[in-house]
Amino acid sequence: MSIVRIGSRQSRLAVIQAEIVKQQIERAHPGVRVEIITMKTTGDKILDKSLAEIGGKGLFVKELDKALLNKEIDLAVHSLKDVPMETDERLPILACTKREDARDVLLLKEGKTEEDLKKKGAVIGTSSRRRALQLEKLYPQCRFVGMRGNVQTRLSKLEEGEYTATVLAAAGLARLGMEEIIGRYFSVKELLPAAGQGILAIQGRYGEVYPYLEGVRDEAAQIAGRAERAFVKALDGGCTSPVAAYARIKQETLELRGLYYEEEQKEYAVDVIAGDKEQAEKLGISLAEKMKKEAGRWKRS
Numbered sequence: 001m002s003i004v005r006i007g008s009r010q011s012r013l014a015v016i017q018a019e020i021v022k023q024q025i026e027r028a029h030p031g032v033r034v035e036i037i038t039m040k041t042t043g044d045k046i047l048d049k050s051l052a053e054i055g056g057k058g059l060f061v062k063e064l065d066k067a068l069l070n071k072e073i074d075l076a077v078h079s080l081k082d083v084p085m086e087t088d089e090r091l092p093i094l095a096c097t098k099r100e101d102a103r104d105v106l107l108l109k110e111g112k113t114e115e116d117l118k119k120k121g122a123v124i125g126t127s128s129r130r131r132a133l134q135l136e137k138l139y140p141q142c143r144f145v146g147m148r149g150n151v152q153t154r155l156s157k158l159e160e161g162e163y164t165a166t167v168l169a170a171a172g173l174a175r176l177g178m179e180e181i182i183g184r185y186f187s188v189k190e191l192l193p194a195a196g197q198g199i200l201a202i203q204g205r206y207g208e209v210y211p212y213l214e215g216v217r218d219e220a221a222q223i224a225g226r227a228e229r230a231f232v233k234a235l236d237g238g239c240t241s242p243v244a245a246y247a248r249i250k251q252e253t254l255e256l257r258g259l260y261y262e263e264e265q266k267e268y269a270v271d272v273i274a275g276d277k278e279q280a281e282k283l284g285i286s287l288a289e290k291m292k293k294e295a296g297r298w299k300r301s
């Protein structure tokens, strides 16, 4: 019996995500036992500052990276959307899990309805510029106020604070078994998700063999994630600028939808590209380049 140690953040959602991977490994490989080791990350500890102020999304993975390098854990499980575009070469993403619902959803404060978002004074709590930018068009009367923390924290803030609603990823709520609190789903056309949303990334050490990941890997999710991340990376790494991307695979074709925000014009555009799924990365880069070129034309006109 071999034992595999998976490192995870401490939040309930992170632990459930690690358990999803644990179950998949144990089901496919009866001779393997998986243990989950949780860690508090800097991103979880500091909640009163924006992520940009304290050093970006990487703060959710830094502690786990260290544990992997020190061989305290064998794998780390992350939401792919939280994995920075620039990853440590020594710690590659080894596999992606089958994608959960990629959409964003609306959560209303008790007693509120979507109609309330169309009234003056309505407040949506979100620290995501990607979400706020797109939601402004759906709910022009709303004000946007920052809201950080894990899913549970945000739900408490929604009930206690001056918010009318907040927006979260469907995937997280589905994994927590909390779908019944969802007010409504936004289609990807209404609100384009973050690159990698709904996909779990399994990270490990370069050069090691991981035979127990066979049967866990999902090819479609891996390809979609690759296209979406290539798009974001080709734009600017997605550090502070809002970007969004969602890829869908049908047979051999990959269709990638991307959102690009132009900081000077303060305008964004959404565009689509389709092509061979084997060219996932190239499609991501092509869409980014096309959109940058087109944004250049907005300035001149």
Ligand SMILES: NCc1[nH]cc(CCC(=O)O)c1CC(=O)O
Pocket: 079, 080, 081, 082, 151, 167, 168, 169, 170, 171, 172, 196, 197, 198, 199, 200
């Ligand atoms: N930034 C936090 C985060 N990272 C991943 C998810 C949801 C799960 C996923 O996308 O796989 C969430 C919560 C949210 O944005 O609502």
